[in-house]
Amino acid sequence: MTAPAPPTRVAREKQHPWVYAVLYFPMGLMLGYPSVALGYLGSRAGLPISSIAAIVGMSFLAHGFKFIWAPLGDYTLSRKKWWLIAASGMAIGMLAITVTPISEKTVPLLSLLVFGANFISTFLAFATEGLLAHNTTPATRGRAAGWFQSGNQFGQTGGGGLGLVLMKHMPQPWMAGAALGALVLLCGFCLFLLEEPPPAMQNETVGARALDAWRELLGVIRSKAGRIGLLLAILPIGTGAAQFLFGSLGPEWNASADVVSFVLGAGGGVAIVIGCMAGGFIADFMSKPKAYAVACAIGVLAVAVMPFSPRTQFWFAATTLFYTFALGLSVATLTGMILAIIGERAAATKINLFYALNTMFSLFVLRILGSVHDRLQTNGMLLTEAGLGVAALVLFALVVSRIPGADRAH
Secondary structure: OOOOOOHHHHHHHOOOOHHHHHHHHHHHHHHHHHHHHHHHHHHHOOOOHHHHHHHHHHHHHHHHOHHHHHHHHHHOOOHHHHHHHHHHHHHHHHHHHHOOOOOOOOHHHHHHHHHHHHHHHHHHHHHHHHHHHHHOOHHHHHHHHHHHHHHHHHHHHHHHHHHHHHHHHOOOHHHHHHHHHHHHHHHHHHHHHOOOOOOOOOOOOHHHHHHHHHHHHHHHHHOHHHHHHHHHHHOOOOOOHHHHHHHHHHHHHOOOHHHHHHHOOHHHHHHHHHHHHHHHHHHOOOOHHHHHHHHHHHHHHHHHHHHHOOOOHHHHHHHHHHHHHHHHHHHHHHHHHHHHHHOOOOHHHHHHHHHHHHHHHHHHHHHHHHHHHHHHHHHHHHHHHHHHHHHHHHHHHHHHHOOOOHHHOO
16 A cells, blocks of 8 residues: 655645746736836837837846856745845835836936846745745646746736836826835735745755755756757747837837737736646647747747738737737746756756746847847837747757657657
C-alpha cells in the first residue's frame, strides 16, 4: 500500500492557483502602466514615438539583467518579506510617476522613475516565483503557471488600462498614483494562503550561496533542453513588443481614450487570459519548443494583418485583441517550456535567466520598432515586426532540424 503524502505536500496541492495570478498582477501592472497610460498621454502631449519608446523601454531594461540579482531572492530574506518590501517600493514609484508632468523635458526623469519602479518589482517577481515552485507539485504546476502568467499579462493590459482611466478621470494625478499603489498592496493578502519555503543554505557563506546559484545556472545552460529554450527566448518572436506602443497608435485609428483603455485594458486582459489558457492547451499536445513556435507563428500572423485593416475604432479593437490573444499563447507556452526545464532548486534564478534574455531582446525589438515608425510610419513598423518574426521562425526550424530529438523535447 502506498504511503500517504506528507501533510504539507497535500496542503500545497489543495491551494487554489488563482493566488499566483493575484500575487503576480502588480508585476504586470508595473510594466503595463507606462506603456498604456504614459504611451497614450505622451502621444496626446506631442511626444514623438521614439521618446515614448524610450520611456517604455526602461521597463524592459530593468528586467533585462535580473537573473544577476535573482539569487538575492533565492538565498536571503523570506519570499513573503521580499514581496512586501517590493510592493511598498512599487507603490511609492507609481505615485512618483503619476505626479510627474509629461513633456520632452521630463522624459529623462520619467525614464528614471519607470526604471527604478520596475527594478524594485523584480524582487516581487522573485518572491512569487519561489512561492509557486514550493507550493505546487509537478502534477499541479502547469495549471498554476497558467494562472501565474494570466496575472502578469492581465496586469499589463487590464492594469495598464486602469491606470489610464484613473489618470484621465481623477481630479488630481496623485490620486491615481495612490489608488494604484493601494491596489498593489491589497494583493499581498494572498500571501496568507501560501506556505513559506524553507530558507536555502541559511548557514552557508555568501560565497557558497553564489556558487550554488552559478552551478544551477550552468546545469541549465549545459543541457540540450536548456539550450533550445534559451535560443527561443532570445529570438525576436513572441515578444509582443508592438503592444507597448499601441496606446500611442490609438489616435491613428481614430480611437478615443475610452476605446484605447478598454482594448488595452479590460478587453485586452480577457483576451490575453484566454490566450494563456489556450497556450497551455496547445502545449499538452506537442513538445514544449514546438508549442512555443506555433504560438509565435500565430503572433506573426496577428501583427501582419494590422497594417491592412481600415483606420476605424472597430478594426483597432479587433486587430489589437487578436494580437493580445496571440501574445497570451506565446507567454504561456514559453513559461511551460521554462518550468519543464529548470526544476525546483534556485527557481527564481533559473527562471529569470530565460525571462531576462527574452526581455532584453524585447527591448531591442521595441527600440527598432520605435525608430522604424519615425521613418516609415505605422505600417512599416508593424511589417518590420512581422518580418523579424518570420526570419526568427525559419532560423529556429533550421537549428532544431540539426539537433536529433530536439523537436520532441518536453
